[in-house]
Amino acid sequence: MTTRASTAPVPRVRRRPQWPVPAGLILLSLIPVIAGAARLTELTGGAVVTAQNARFFASPVPVVTHILSVTTYSLLGAFQFLPALRGRRGWHRAAGRILAPAGLLAALSGLWMAAFYPLPPGDGPALFVLRMVFGSAMAASIVLGVAAIVRRDFMRHGAWMTRGYAIGVAAGTQALVSLPWILLVGPPDEPTRAVLLGAAWVINVAVAEYVIRSRRRRGRRTRAGSPQSSGGAESIQRVRG
Numbered sequence: 001m002t003t004r005a006s007t008a009p010v011p012r013v014r015r016r017p018q019w020p021v022p023a024g025l026i027l028l029s030l031i032p033v034i035a036g037a038a039r040l041t042e043l044t045g046g047a048v049v050t051a052q053n054a055r056f057f058a059s060p061v062p063v064v065t066h067i068l069s070v071t072t073y074s075l076l077g078a079f080q081f082l083p084a085l086r087g088r089r090g091w092h093r094a095a096g097r098i099l100a101p102a103g104l105l106a107a108l109s110g111l112w113m114a115a116f117y118p119l120p121p122g123d124g125p126a127l128f129v130l131r132m133v134f135g136s137a138m139a140a141s142i143v144l145g146v147a148a149i150v151r152r153d154f155m156r157h158g159a160w161m162t163r164g165y166a167i168g169v170a171a172g173t174q175a176l177v178s179l180p181w182i183l184l185v186g187p188p189d190e191p192t193r194a195v196l197l198g199a200a201w202v203i204n205v206a207v208a209e210y211v212i213r214s215r216r217r218r219g220r221r222t223r224a225g226s227p228q229s230s231g232g233a234e235s236i237q238r239v240r241g
Helices: 020-044 054-058 060-081 089-116 125-150 154-168 170-184 190-224
Strands: 002-004 238-240
Touching: 020 054, 020 060, 020 170, 054 060, 060 089, 060 154, 089 125, 089 154, 125 154, 125 190, 154 170, 154 190, 170 190
Parallel strands: none
Antiparallel strands: 002 238
């Protein structure tokens, strides 16, 4: 009886670069982070009160909470999309314990501001509804993500947290979507502003769903190609007598 190992060539696995996605998310997050830093400077530096900022001076706690929580959530959350770190259970768990409360604070403070701050010039009822819908969706996504990880349902946990993060960093996308209109047409009116900002939320959610489905397809392919699922025919030795 002779024993010989399979001589089938082992395909070379081409590793994808890991940093483009986190780097892109950080750059996208810098837009609201810089705007938030400017707002904090305005509040603490004794700036002139105008129609645009009067509501923040009248009640600064919600906006300060929102800025600090969004900054933490958007920047730290970008590193959760780095495979080298996401694969480290200690890092992922520690970061998650910061991100979940920060994301909830960002969503809830945003909802509070939408509900109780006076509407600034340029906003309107349509944008108010959009903010309430997407703010609630962000909070619900984070809660469902936490509930999933408590059940050790890692796939659903990742999906819900990805959706929550996509909504949370939409402010950067809103700036990118609105800028061409402002440059080519001018400041948008209330309906146009609502459409532009709403489109940015939809874009982010659509990208999140694409990422989630891509993960599921890769997971199915990995399980289908594993030795356990194929009987290990390619990896065990063949015995002939």
